[in-house]
Amino acid sequence: MLLYVLFFLSGFSALVYQTSWQRMLGLFSGSDSISTTLVVGAFLLGLGLGSLVASTFADRLSDRKAIVAFALCELGIAGFAIASKLIFYDVIFSQMASIAVARTLVFVVAFISLLIPTLLMGMSLPLLARGTVQRIETAPERIGWLYGVNTLGAALGTFAAGCIIIGHVGYEVTVYLAAAVNLSIGVGALLLALGYTASDAVFSWKPGAAREMFFVPVRVWKWCFLLFVSGFIIISLEIVWFRVIGTMLQSTAYSFAVVLGWFLLGDALGILLGAVVVRRVDSPWHFFLWLQGVVTLYAAGALWLIAFAHHWPAFADLFIGFDQGGLGADPTVGHIVMIFATVALVVGPPAVMLGMSFPITQKAIQDDLEVVGQRVGLIQVANILGNTAGAIVTGAILLHYLGTSGTLRLLAILGLLFVIALLIDGLRAGVNPLKQLGNVALAAGLGITLIGFPNGIHFWSSLHMVRPGEQAILGEDRTGITLLKVTGPDSATLYIAGQRQGRIPFFRHHVIQTIIGTLTHPNPRSVLVIGHGGGGTLYGAGTNPATHQVRVIEIVAPVYEIMNKFGALGNSEAVNRLLSDPRYQRSVGDARHLLFTDSTRYDVITADAMLPVSSRSGLLYSVEFFEQVRARLNPGGIAVQWAPTPRTVRSFLSVFPYVTEVRLRRHQSWGWLIGSDQPLQFDPQAVARRLQEPAIREYVAAAGMNVDGITRALRNSHVKIWGPNDPRPEDVNTDLFPKDEFYLNARP
16 A cells, blocks of 8 residues: 555656746747747656666566565656756756757757756656556556556646645745655655555566567567557647646636646546456456547547537636736636536546556456566556657647647547447457447537638637637647637737637837837847737837838747738728838747747847636746846837736836836836846837837827827826845745746735
């Protein structure tokens, strides 16, 4: 029993590490979806190699030595974790970020840096299988219970880290807490091994061709191939779930933990259920094929149902509007329950069925007590390699070319192939046709899914509540999902990952932000805008005729695509100006990565990229980000930053010696910050006068802005000034403790 507890804790700490290290490495690789996919792929590949390595020697060990080896793995993971902040953040990110210009190089660095801990993690299951299985008859149950409790620990670790721990103590302390757990596991396993009652040499390893990996029976390699395909399907479905449910949940910091936690919980319950029923399964082959078909049908059908349910406003309102602009708002208990229930409905059942595959597979391959560890390792590495391939192929290729709808159809084809194999096998065996009716119905259901599942525009229109009379312009690729809901000839609302990020005509405060910057700087020849969004901030950056170049970087590439499509309608003068003005230079990528790898300096840098409660938003509201912005300003240059939270103000103040805060109304909850290395000459009256210059007035009015209203607002604005000798408050956002991002845990 103690060994099961230790392996439960091992799964807990592993997912805590994955959540934290993925964020730390994301600073080096970039936070765009491609870089994230590469980091995840590197993590999974390391796990697979660990399983492969353990499969080559686990069966040479006695029971006691296998437990000792597991203990040493846990102690090694703990040691690496203690040094991981130094490795990932202080060295790789702080010293090497400038070399992360090629995707291949990013993957190689991520893989090498993660190799030690992931290798040790991947070795755990084959070692424990060798150390606990005493009779081949009980091998599937024993191995299933081991892997099940480990996965259950992983689910709890995901929920705990993503929803509670990181938000209270930050990433660095979270990793140290997980290291303490691994130290405890290692010590506990060593003590357990000392008192192990089984013989110290239950088996004697006998060298021979049959023990060599490349002489494994063909039957085992066949199952390895099936587990590879199943692993591909599993991770591909996870990526699709992250995209769809993340959009429904407005892509907050908690979305990842909720989706992954429910998947791991369902997977764990499925593994444990499979361990209970495995003896009753007469044909592992048929049952496995049937499970894969049911999983793909359910996964596609559930998302189809969710899209259909969004036609009912009462259901859709539970998601659209969740923290959409309500910074720091508290969702109700009923709201949270409904969200968890919906995620559980979509993710839980297929995860349970996929989990059942593991013990079933063990029943099919475990027939020799002397190679238990080897076969566990081979099956695990095949499954993990499928996971790795699924992460990279689906995240970087399938979503880019097929979109979410097309990717689901492809997965349904894979499920259908499993069912067809099941039907063919039944025909060969002469199974009564009546007994095949269920399989025929399953194949028919998958066929209907292939034909009838809504295409991309209809699927995403439903999730964004596009109603009759409205038009949706969709953009989807590997970098994300964007939808422009057109409600009139010259009016539209922009959604990025489900969040409302802009509109046409532009939001007034988006335009004012860059008007303040470009009309305050005496000669703003070059401007950098972080985040295109609906285009309002970018448009304002071109207000000053002295500006020769405006560069914008947007992390979600389809934003440009849908703006081009809207511009082609010819109904918005402001959008047409954005598209035709030669001063604007558009690029796709991660702003943090750009500031590290590009040495270009600017007169004005402005950021209005996302809500501070969005997933990964902490990277654009941290002290370290503002330090990067300051380093990329020309002498006398200014940074203009939206200040949606008090902690944003404090973080900005900790970096710039001269800061001015502008609020249009005294009691307005947010304003704008202007920062510089030199004394600022911000004069709202002077800015208001410049707005009345004919060329500037005409430019601003072309965006549908009330120039006189903006002028009055600026003249009556409330200004607060800090100098280098004024005290700087504490409690700020940092890269490793983005408090505003985890707004439900770390209050302002």
